[in-house]
Amino acid sequence: MQLSTSPDPTARISIRGLSKFYKDYLALDRIDLDISKGEKIVVLGPSGSGKSTFIRCLNRIEPHDSGVLMIDGHVIDDRTDLTALRGSVGMVFQNYNLFPHLSVLDNCTLAPRLVRGITKSDAEATARRYLSQVNIAEQAEKFPIQLSGGQQQRVAIARALCMNPEIILFDEPTAALDPESISGIVGIMRDLADQGITTVCVTHEMGFARHIADRIVFMDRGAVLEVTPPEEFFTAPRTERARTFLAQMIRH
Amino acid sequence: MLAAALLALAVLLPAARALADDLPSFVHDGQLTLCTNPTLPPMTFVNGSDTNALAGMDIDLARRLAAYWHVALIPQTMDFEGLFPSLSAQRCGMVISGVLRQAGRLRNYDAVAYLDSTVVAVARVGTPKIREMADLSGQTVAVQSGTSYAAQIERENDRLRASGRPPIILQQYPTEDQVVQQVLIGRVHAFISQDVELYYRQKQLGGKVTIILTPDYPDFHQFAVYIRKDSRDSALLQKAIDELSQKGEIAAMAKKWGISGDHQSVFTERNAPSRFDFATFFGALFSTAFLKGAALTLVIALLSHLTAIAISIPMAMKLNGRDSIIRRLLGLYVAVFRGAPTLLQLLFIWNALPQFFPIFREHWFTPFLATWLSLSINESAYQVEINRAALRAVDPGQVLAADALGMTTAQTYRHVIFPQALRIALPPTINEFISLLKTTSLASVISLQELLAVTQIQVARTFQFTEYYAAALVYYLAMVFFFLFLQKRIERRFIWADRNKASADAA
Numbered sequence: 001m002q003l004s005t006s007p008d009p010t011a012r013i014s015i016r017g018l019s020k021f022y023k024d025y026l027a028l029d030r031i032d033l034d035i036s037k038g039e040k041i042v043v044l045g046p047s048g049s050g051k052s053t054f055i056r057c058l059n060r061i062e063p064h065d066s067g068v069l070m071i072d073g074h075v076i077d078d079r080t081d082l083t084a085l086r087g088s089v090g091m092v093f094q095n096y097n098l099f100p101h102l103s104v105l106d107n108c109t110l111a112p113r114l115v116r117g118i119t120k121s122d123a124e125a126t127a128r129r130y131l132s133q134v135n136i137a138e139q140a141e142k143f144p145i146q147l148s149g150g151q152q153q154r155v156a157i158a159r160a161l162c163m164n165p166e167i168i169l170f171d172e173p174t175a176a177l178d179p180e181s182i183s184g185i186v187g188i189m190r191d192l193a194d195q196g197i198t199t200v201c202v203t204h205e206m207g208f209a210r211h212i213a214d215r216i217v218f219m220d221r222g223a224v225l226e227v228t229p230p231e232e233f234f235t236a237p238r239t240e241r242a243r244t245f246l247a248q249m250i251r252h
Numbered sequence: 253m254l255a256a257a258l259l260a261l262a263v264l265l266p267a268a269r270a271l272a273d274d275l276p277s278f279v280h281d282g283q284l285t286l287c288t289n290p291t292l293p294p295m296t297f298v299n300g301s302d303t304n305a306l307a308g309m310d311i312d313l314a315r316r317l318a319a320y321w322h323v324a325l326i327p328q329t330m331d332f333e334g335l336f337p338s339l340s341a342q343r344c345g346m347v348i349s350g351v352l353r354q355a356g357r358l359r360n361y362d363a364v365a366y367l368d369s370t371v372v373a374v375a376r377v378g379t380p381k382i383r384e385m386a387d388l389s390g391q392t393v394a395v396q397s398g399t400s401y402a403a404q405i406e407r408e409n410d411r412l413r414a415s416g417r418p419p420i421i422l423q424q425y426p427t428e429d430q431v432v433q434q435v436l437i438g439r440v441h442a443f444i445s446q447d448v449e450l451y452y453r454q455k456q457l458g459g460k461v462t463i464i465l466t467p468d469y470p471d472f473h474q475f476a477v478y479i480r481k482d483s484r485d486s487a488l489l490q491k492a493i494d495e496l497s498q499k500g501e502i503a504a505m506a507k508k509w510g511i512s513g514d515h516q517s518v519f520t521e522r523n524a525p526s527r528f529d530f531a532t533f534f535g536a537l538f539s540t541a542f543l544k545g546a547a548l549t550l551v552i553a554l555l556s557h558l559t560a561i562a563i564s565i566p567m568a569m570k571l572n573g574r575d576s577i578i579r580r581l582l583g584l585y586v587a588v589f590r591g592a593p594t595l596l597q598l599l600f601i602w603n604a605l606p607q608f609f610p611i612f613r614e615h616w617f618t619p620f621l622a623t624w625l626s627l628s629i630n631e632s633a634y635q636v637e638i639n640r641a642a643l644r645a646v647d648p649g650q651v652l653a654a655d656a657l658g659m660t661t662a663q664t665y666r667h668v669i670f671p672q673a674l675r676i677a678l679p680p681t682i683n684e685f686i687s688l689l690k691t692t693s694l695a696s697v698i699s700l701q702e703l704l705a706v707t708q709i710q711v712a713r714t715f716q717f718t719e720y721y722a723a724a725l726v727y728y729l730a731m732v733f734f735f736l737f738l739q740k741r742i743e744r745r746f747i748w749a750d751r752n753k754a755s756a757d758a759a
Contacts, residue, residue, distance in 0.1 A: 059656060061652065061655055061656060082658065083658040083660075084658075085658075086655070086656055086657060086658035087658050090656070090657075091653075091656035093649060093652065093653065093656075095647075095649055097647070097649040097650060097652060097653035098653075099650065099653070099654075099668055099672075100672065100748055100749065101671045101672050101675070101746075101748045101749075102748075110657075110659075110667060111654075111657035111658060111659060114659055114663050114667065115657065115658045115659055115663075142754070143747070143748040143754045144748075145748060145749065145750070145751045145754055146751060146754050159657070160656075160657075163657060163658070
């Protein structure tokens with residue numbers, strides 16, 4: 001698939017020549033990518049390939065240094081209203097990063113109340129709805145420390161959902177989970193796509209990538225080497241680097 | 253009309269100037285300020301449980317001088333060592349505090365004598381009399397620090413060493429009552445003081461101690477009023493004292509306070525040795541003086557710590573941040589104020605600061621403000637390290653999560669970082685506060701009437717040190733236990749950090 005040189009304003013996310021430096025180190029190397037509404041993108045690649053940096057650029061937790069990032073036709077740069085951007089692009093982390101001093105319910109209502117100015121009762125109603133969607137409504141009054149890893153990750157997803165985002169970024173969401181919890185999270189992520197939410201997920205979980213992704217983005221050394229449907233990627237990778245990567249993954 | 257007013261002014265002005273000509277320069281704004289250390293009865297002490305009610309020969313003289321110059325007397329109490337620094341810092345116009353007229357002090361200050369006195373060496377009853385100070389060779393002797401007795405004993409020691417004999421071992425204590433106590437409890441052989449003090453202490457000391465020597469030291473014959481060097485002021489003060497002396501007023505004051513008669517017959521009166529006196533103990537415990545002292549201790553500690561916390565939070569955030577000039581300056585601030593003794597900082601702010609900035613010798617700069625200022629600065633240097641550690645202990649992922657939810661930096665600190673840092677900072681902070689509560693006792697050196705200052709003043713008056721120390725202890729312990737209890741209560745709110753407790757609470 002050949003992309004045009006200018007970004008596509010009709011895509012949910014359109015990226016052209018996106019680069020990022022840490023001092024002299026090139027972390028992201030001229031990435032081009034279009035992601036359409038409701039798409040499930042999985043980013044694969046060896047450690048240090050720039051996957052996490054890449055998705056952190058999408059909500060500007062890490063600002064990019066050059067290139068164009070466009071979300072719903074709006075250029076994201078240093079003049080962008082970050083509050084609005086982060087309202088429409090949610091994020092879920094590997095270590096959940098729940099607020100330990102707040103109950104599950106308060107974790108879900110804090111940002112909507114502070115950032116969006118939603119009343120407590122409205123925020124709680126929304127939170128309870130999403131908590132039931134991720135099947136932990138009964139844990140609403142507990143503190144994060146009382147929950148298992150899988151349960152905490154569901155709360156983290158519910159917390160992101162409470163901001164009503166159009167896009168959710170997942171930064172290795174299952175890396176700290178046991179296989180049983182992983183399948184639960186996979187189910188939830190599938191539901192998100194059905195609701196029209198675009199997901200971009202960094203993972204090392206091959207089965208997960210295979211079953212959930214609409215397209216696989218394969219990265220190495222800050223550059224995107226392949227963008228292909230999962231069947232093609234896993235059976236007939238186009239680049240030598242992807243073949244080595246897959247061989248190593250399967251061996252482990 | 254205007255002419256009449258000018259005429260009236262012309263008549264009044266020379267009169268006003270004539271009056272001003274008669275006033276020493278240390279009397280101004282209608283006030284005569286006095287520095288005194290009220291722990292030396294009957295010269296200067298607190299007679300009763302109200303620590304503001306000064307009494308004694310020196311206080312009467314100061315009042316009479318103020319009346320003589322038609323101004324108000326403003327007394328300030330402080331530790332003996334603080335008297336001359338305060339005089340130099342222009343915190344007061346004169347020092348009357350049972351201070352002897354001595355050549356050494358005359359180099360820096362002017363002095364006018366007002367009362368004759370004799371130096372005495374006192375030991376426990378039954379101790380044989382001695383012929384000269386050299387007979388105390390090898391013995392331990394207590395004196396009040398800041399007094400000239402120490403220098404005198406050093407001169408004796410030089411002679412002793414020259415003749416190959418062991419020197420007199422010297423111990424110095426901040427208040428006269430502690431000096432006497434050392435003899436009473438038998439730690440030291442003798443104490444050196446002036447006969448006038450013994451007249452007053454007859455009741456408390458009768459039957460317990462005896463005068464073993466009245467050495468003839470030329471420098472120890474007269475009590476004097478000290479002022480800053482100024483020949484005109486000195487002459488005016490001499491004139492005033494001479495007039496009062498001629499009218500017999502000074503002799504009358506001395507008589508009023510029992511300063512007369514033969515010092516050898518002082519200790520004829522005998523008292524039964526006292527045990528722990530519960531009436532005194534409970535009297536002290538429920539006295540307004542102790543209550544006020546404890547309240548002052550609590551208020552100054554709370555205010556200082558709150559101020560320290562308020563300034564140390566932004567400091568900690570800056571110190572945890574990127575390297576900058578400000579960060580380095582803050583690092584220096586922390587090093588200096590943690591490094592220098594708290595007592596030194598108090599003394600510096602109270603006595604040295606006015607020499608650089610005259611504004612700090614004005615009346616608004618009270619011992620309370622000075623203590624608040626020094627303890628806040630001092631405590632902030634300790635608190636900042638607690639805050640830094642607590643802020644650092646919060647997982648950076650928390651900031652990332654708050655960021656990703658669109659929260660502002662202020663919202664992130666207020667709702668995410670501070671509540672978590674508080675849990676980590678609370679136990680060491682309460683620890684610091686308890687330490688600070690006790691550090692406030694240092695402020696007695698700059699005349700703050702906190703709990704320990706009140707205690708010492710009462711002990712100086714009555715010599716019932718066990719009872720008053722016990723009362724002070726009760727207050728300190730009560731305050732500390734209250735804050736430990738408070739800590740436990742607050743920690744209950746942090747169940748979120750403990751899986752078992754959180755689960756137990758839910759069940």
